[in-house]
Amino acid sequence: MTDSSSPPPAPTVPPAAPSKPRREQIHEVASRLFSERGYHATSMRDLAGQLGMQGGSLYAHIASKDELLIGIVDRAARQFDGALFTLRGDSLPAPEKIREAMHRHIRVVADNMESATVFFHEWKHLSPEAYTRVTNWRDTIDAFYRDLVIQGIREGSLRPDLDPKMTANLILSAVNWAYTWYRPGGSMTPRDVAEKYADMLLGGLQAAPKLAAPEQP
Amino acid sequence: MTDSSSPPPAPTVPPAAPSKPRREQIHEVASRLFSERGYHATSMRDLAGQLGMQGGSLYAHIASKDELLIGIVDRAARQFDGALFTLRGDSLPAPEKIREAMHRHIRVVADNMESATVFFHEWKHLSPEAYTRVTNWRDTIDAFYRDLVIQGIREGSLRPDLDPKMTANLILSAVNWAYTWYRPGGSMTPRDVAEKYADMLLGGLQAAPKLAAPEQP
DNA sequence: ACCCACACCAAACGCCCGTTAGGTGACGCG
DNA sequence: CGCGTCACCTAACGGGCGTTTGGTGTGGGT
Secondary structure, eight states: OOOOSSOOOOOSSOTTOOOOHHHHHHHHHHHHHHHHHOSTTOOHHHHHHHTTSOGGGGGGTOSOHHHHHHHHHHHHHHHHHHHHGGGSSOOOOHHHHHHHHHHHHHHHHHHTHHHHHHHHHHGGGSOHHHHHHHHHHHHHHHHHHHHHHHHHHHHTSBOTTOOHHHHHHHHHHHHHHHHHHOOTTSSOOHHHHHHHHHHHHHHOSBSSSOOOSOOOO | OOOSSSOOOOOSOOTTOOOOHHHHHHHHHHHHHHHHHOSTTOOHHHHHHHTTSOGGGGGGTOSOHHHHHHHHHHHHHHHHHHHHGGGSSOOOOHHHHHHHHHHHHHHHHHHTHHHHHHHHHHGGGSOHHHHHHHHHHHHHHHHHHHHHHHHHHHHTSBOTTOOHHHHHHHHHHHHHHHHHHOOTTSSOOHHHHHHHHHHHHHHOSBSSOOOSOOSOO
């Protein structure tokens, strides 16, 4: 912006500037429609109609309907990845790490309700390669939480009788299921949800932890 | 199976015996296909093919594809209802009641994996009346768990600082999400899953609850 | 023997699907 | 002005969809 000596920056054909807005608009609207109605119940003409164009015109910007789905699901997976895997290096005790992981996980869901919903509902309809890619990726997320529990048991911060697989399942149930009920406009932030969930999960629901003593004052 | 002492029960035209096996077969295969591929990705010709017949022949037994979906979803809802609402009267303390409810809930999911999957995935595609019916029904399930938590707080068996809505959400996350990972042939029975989940939820994941030494000895 | 209900088939209906092909107007550059 | 590019449109393609219609063979009842 400050240089006045150079010529206008190649206005003829931007050589490597494929970041046009229209393609992103299509992906955004597709996320919304796929999450609201489902992949197979959304037609390309529906999608085009929401963008004020005809069905066939979409193909000037995208290659196919499958490609749209793959793009949305991959994007969601990358969001989870980016949020969670920076935690691997941290040296927090396991309970804090679980709390933080739940917070980030729920935040990704909350900030990407539409693509997260598509991710959880439509991954079965991906093309075979994308399908196995997503399946393998999910296994690494499972392993992430499982390892986190194992670490906690080893360091003594988590109960030693925990089943790591089932504990990871329980944590994942809590954070994933949020896509069915969380509403971004509501009164709870993702942090609120994560804090409440982590408090309940780590501390337990029961009132008296183990008061073996007679409770006469 | 019916009765062996009475004469053959009106063999000419069973006047009100619509419980033919074929209709049930169709519903069963439809449950399987809808749960595996999704409602919109399953065609009536697919369904008929699995039963060794032509697409049009289905309509001698059923009225429409929508009716099939409604039947499957309603059946699943009735299973949950029958399992949970007999608990309303019981006078157990809340932790036992939560444990038992989770057990029954997970057992319904495990014993009806296919229709439960259809229920959780395809309820958005129901006809408007069935849609609102299912939505309202889900609210009553939410309320059931919420009331259960409120009861526990009142009677002092659950932590007084619990948010009943969020606690019910957490319990429902655990038991509902089971449809995504539970496999009936595996090593865990629904009871095993429910016991582990209830232990973790009620008792908490953390090792040392809070070594009771707030006062100086 | 007749009859009729039954379970199913073969073919078609109208409609919508994802996708492609060719055309049209606007715009910026030489 | 001429040219190319871009975003989009109109129209169509082949095919699959849910569903309907008019048979056809079979088997038990009278």
